[in-house]
Amino acid sequence: MYSVVMAGGSGTRFWPYSREHRPKQFLDITGNKPMIVETCERLRPVSSEDEIIIVLGKSHLKEAQRLFENSNIHILAEPVGRNTAPCIGLGALYARYSGCNGPIAFLPADHFIGNVPSFLKALETAAKEAEPGGIVTLGIVPSRPETGYGYIRRSNTGAGKPDNKVYPVSAFVEKPDLETALKYIQAGDYYWNAGIFVATEETILKEIEKYLPLLYEGLLEIEESLGKDTFENRLKRVYERLESISFDYGIMEKTKTDIYVLPCECGWSDVGSWSSLYDLKSKDHDDKGNLFDDDTILVDCENSYISGKSERLVACLGLKDCVIVDTNDALLVADINRSQDIRRIVEELKKIKREDLL
């Protein structure tokens, strides 16, 4: 099966380690390799290299080409970001052009999967279920009343084997408040929306034709130039006039096509903040809940995350729930429970025109 790896994120949440030129998917925060490389390697049992299509922003093309230098993975650079609908459309179009005639997994480049066999099994099941023309999303079985994710509610009656049931989606719901999230958990028929889904190239393009006709028209224009010298210019011309719109909003919430959810327990995390990265690496915490690099001295610290990305020694005394990220040109010290607000620091940097640190 084909996979379209969506790597368009700009990512300020891991500032100061992430920068505009090096967003989260290019960071080695979850393992030894950049997340985008781990994402592609993880897919290899289900997609051969030339069945993987990365779609990313133009400014990250060179870095991606460097990372996948000796690989047959396809890399497409969007001239400008236009949210997920054009990205998914372009991926489906390019898959068809490359010979795809069946299901494609669409997935972000910057997520973590703890249980890969379980994840791949889910993709395969989803592919089978998507073959007749539906869209199958992975529904991550929630482990806590998370307020940072959207949820997918399933219908009561599922199809398939007991262990691997696929249910019609009853509703996509926005990020809830804590009280609502607790209700979702108790109800048992809500899942985290990981933004990972499987559909055939035919389904995707038909849906776009129906609900986003201008995008479809643009894709046909692009299609004419595929494999030709004119491709890059054509892509640019088309993208510049495209509407910026998400696949969820433009298609998922409107379509009358069958959308299914496949419950999945695969240790998924969107790794959305330093805090969630800290949680993810709980196996590496010391007995006081600290996570830290080599050149660190901790005295009486608890539940703190020290990420040293510079040559400097970092010494900490009496800290609690603290995240420290030390890079060569910028240092972050924050309450780890506030790490979703790091964008506010990035906003400040923009305000004071410190482009060198963005």
Place this chain on the structure above:
Amino acid sequence: MYSVVMAGGSGTRFWPYSREHRPKQFLDITGNKPMIVETCERLRPVSSEDEIIIVLGKSHLKEAQRLFENSNIHILAEPVGRNTAPCIGLGALYARYSGCNGPIAFLPADHFIGNVPSFLKALETAAKEAEPGGIVTLGIVPSRPETGYGYIRRSNTGAGKPDNKVYPVSAFVEKPDLETALKYIQAGDYYWNAGIFVATEETILKEIEKYLPLLYEGLLEIEESLGKDTFENRLKRVYERLESISFDYGIMEKTKTDIYVLPCECGWSDVGSWSSLYDLKSKDHDDKGNLFDDDTILVDCENSYISGKSERLVACLGLKDCVIVDTNDALLVADINRSQDIRRIVEELKKIKREDLL
């Protein structure tokens, strides 16, 4: 009058800004100049340059010579540290050699004085009172139940003008616990012991002769070589065999000579930690109690002190009671209320043999 500025401290409390080669008295933490320079400049209305004698450790001689390059201030380097008694003896000896025949102020090089006129007036009063042969210590009127200082208790009957009374000392007391410190404050006859006192060179040398005869013998040996090429070698030979002993323990607590305390409100601080430096600079705090340098971004922070001594931008989010000291080769992040425990980090550094950071 002469002044002996004692600059022998090694100082780990301001790590990572202070290092073995650059102890607190050489830091510009209280103003624009190194504390030792500010201390000497502060004394100028009462002591001319050639009436000021700095006594410091050999390893800091060059730095001091550089700082006082165009000055007539005397600088004496102790070959090894032997606590305050030898330092004070050497200072008194050198003052006599330089022509001093009267009171000398003995004071640390690394203290802060907020109200200089009041301080100088106290020194002058103390000098007058010390002339007949007593030792007059400054007693800092306590502003809080500080547990980090020793206290001086005065007798009930003082001498002198109402505003400027000098009292016989009834007791020197060790650092108290909080309960005891509160009692001291309430009692009203206890003062902080700032380690600043005035006595004539004659009194000091007589006291040493009486209570520390071996030191006295050593001082006489040194005296013979003053102004000669043999001075440095002689000093080294004598110092190596000297006992390490404090003036408080060796003399003050034993002497039958009159010791007086002169109450003084001069905005004194021993600047003993990052926390006390933070308190000292309360005028520079922002409206949330933060103290910080230029290249700093603070979002939702309170009562925190960010001292950037590197080229790096420091960004903070959601911090409370935090001290951050960022230098080129080491970073400290600590609970500011724990800043007296920074020595524990220095101990760790010694343990892991990071001499480069000491």
